[in-house]
Amino acid sequence: MQVIETKARILEAAEPLMLEHGFHAVGLTRILKAVNVPKGSFYHHFESKEAFGVELLRHYVAETTSCKRRTLLETDTAENPLERLFRSMDEGIAKFEQGGCQCPCLIVKLAAEVSSFSEGMRAELSKGFDEWVGIHAELLERAKTGGLVATNLDTASCSQLIHDLWFGAVLRAIASRSSIPLQTARQMLETTLATTPNS
């Protein structure tokens, strides 16, 4: 069907634009021109710019979540859960530097901007965060059963620590145009998980 294809094309074109400029700073005309789609088609597929934003976030979260799940939870590699976690961070740092220290994540980019503007978008952001925290919790559970962290580790809280620390570091890294915050976060996480505090 041509329908789905056009819709997907618009979504794909919008992602990098909004990742760079944010939601309000990029107009529909700009997005649509990038894929040669007229306004009429857009408003056939989407109710409004906001509804489009909701679908964009849903699309992005679904894609990214499955990617994270693959990277962090796949079991057929020689790496243990903690090794996978830190390798993915290293890759994130490298990608961040290669991209000129621009925001690497659409959710981080839009979270603060749109969560007070659109309930629908806010809900998608929240769902995304929940899923990502959940992936880290699952990873920690596996690390625990593998004897890589203390048996009394509070995986639920600790997964939030990993997630929030990382995204806080991303925010500061963007503002300072430097990957140092990410490197520090990685290092602190490594020592923290090694020393294994309990509650």
Next chain:
Amino acid sequence: MQVIETKARILEAAEPLMLEHGFHAVGLTRILKAVNVPKGSFYHHFESKEAFGVELLRHYVAETTSCKRRTLLETDTAENPLERLFRSMDEGIAKFEQGGCQCPCLIVKLAAEVSSFSEGMRAELSKGFDEWVGIHAELLERAKTGGLVATNLDTASCSQLIHDLWFGAVLRAIASRSSIPLQTARQMLETTLATTPNS
């Protein structure tokens, strides 16, 4: 002088508006109407909206930094550094809940949105982050000399941990309209500082 007063009035009116809507979503007309100042006056005091944003951030950072310094580093109270830190977090959580789980910090609100849009604003954001991390580093130093944390604590890294974890939690709290991320962050910080990992 009326000049300075008008300028300050505009800045003060803009702060809550941008804190709620972000930079691009609120127009000059809206800001100016809130303080009954015509366009001409605005462009007499500020070169452009972007230059205005830079000054707004500078103003906000200066104000907030001195407030943080007072709260966290003032020495004439009975509290020790760590108690001050966690009390200020508790107050932050309470304020966040009272405010309907809206973004409590202009820097968090704008960091992702504008850091790729305006070099000037990005620089102010970065400076603000640096100062705030520095305050936490100083606080940890005092905690160390006070025997509240391990003597080998890496205060430089750990101050970044506190800062980034907190702001990452704020981001997630905004998206989920819940203070739970903040509470978890507080708790994790408490156990982490107590167990005192070293590098």
Next chain:
DNA sequence: CGGACTAGACCGACCGGTCTACTAGGATTG
């Protein structure tokens, strides 16, 4: 008088969104 500042009409550009016209393809019907 002259400079700092107020005042607001006005500018072109662009915003999100609507409207009507058109087209292609599959189902319906004689």
Next chain:
DNA sequence: CAATCCTAGTAGACCGGTCGGTCTAGTCCG
């Protein structure tokens, strides 16, 4: 089987409104 119709989708001119920014006129005060 062909004519018909219906619908999904394309296409883009067009809408009122707002954007950031400019301009000129006026006011106030040293």
